[in-house]
Amino acid sequence: xxxxxxxxxxxxGARAAHIAxxxxxxxxxxxxxxxIPRPAVTVFGSARIAAGDPEYRQARDCGxxxxxxxxxxxxxxxxxxxxxxxxGAKDGGGYSVGFNIELPHEQKxxxxxxxxxxxxxxxxxxxxxxxxxxxxILFPGGFGTLDELFESLTLIQTDKVREFPVVLIDRGYWxxxxxxxxxxxxxxxMISPEDVDLLHVTDDVADAVELMRECWERxxxxxxxxxxxxxxx
Numbered sequence: 001x002x003x004x005x006x007x008x009x010x011x012x013g014a015r016a017a018h019i020a021x022x023x024x025x026x027x028x029x030x031x032x033x034x035x036i037p038r039p040a041v042t043v044f045g046s047a048r049i050a051a052g053d054p055e056y057r058q059a060r061d062c063g064x065x066x067x068x069x070x071x072x073x074x075x076x077x078x079x080x081x082x083x084x085x086x087x088g089a090k091d092g093g094g095y096s097v098g099f100n101i102e103l104p105h106e107q108k109x110x111x112x113x114x115x116x117x118x119x120x121x122x123x124x125x126x127x128x129x130x131x132x133x134x135x136x137i138l139f140p141g142g143f144g145t146l147d148e149l150f151e152s153l154t155l156i157q158t159d160k161v162r163e164f165p166v167v168l169i170d171r172g173y174w175x176x177x178x179x180x181x182x183x184x185x186x187x188x189x190m191i192s193p194e195d196v197d198l199l200h201v202t203d204d205v206a207d208a209v210e211l212m213r214e215c216w217e218r219x220x221x222x223x224x225x226x227x228x229x230x231x232x233x
Contacts, residue, residue, distance in 0.1 A: 064092035101125050135211070
């Protein structure tokens with residue numbers, strides 16, 4: 001984390017070294033993504049979920065269902081929901097990927113990975129989690145999961161990536177956030193109704209996997225989102 005802090009604190013003397021380090025990390029990430037069998041789906045969720053929790057079992061079921069449908073499963077590579085999805089991918093005979101991150105409190109890679117890469121920088125890691133995927137499935141989680149949710153919606157809304165499914169698992173968990181989106185940014189014209197339509201919500205992982213399968217079969221090309229505005233404000 002000291003390296004990240006130096007970058008954000010404007011340590012100009014080490015600029016060239018920082019740029020080279022980030023470039024190397026992006027190169028390693030691109031090469032790793034190229035090794036992932038297509039198609040793939042990225043699964044997000046909390047690292048704090050224990051193996052006995054219902055969310056863990058559901059994420060494991062999701063990973064297995066994705067593998068059985070022919071998808072590689074990509075996660076952040078850590079414990080909790082990430083481990084469960086990777087474990088499910090292995091259960092289903094699929095290919096399991098973890099893009100981990102160095103943290104002050106060490107987040108070890110889970111043991112269910114065919115391909116593992118650990119990043120120093122969140123932004124390089126986030127590029128790979130998007131680049132590898134034909135869709136996102138998000139289980140209940142904290143700031144990191146929310147970050148990935150809004151990152152994906154912004155990229156689709158602004159046409160930086162092809163429209164792909166973004167599925168939220170657990171209607172109850174996401175209900176208040178979705179209500180706030182409707183009551184605030186949508187009601188005040190800060191987003192458009194079609195932006196809200198980018199989100200799919202379900203309690204059934206089979207529904208999520210079916211959305212991924214349908215999109216892959218048509219290559220997500222039937223309806224390309226055309227943003228009405230050039231920014232994401």
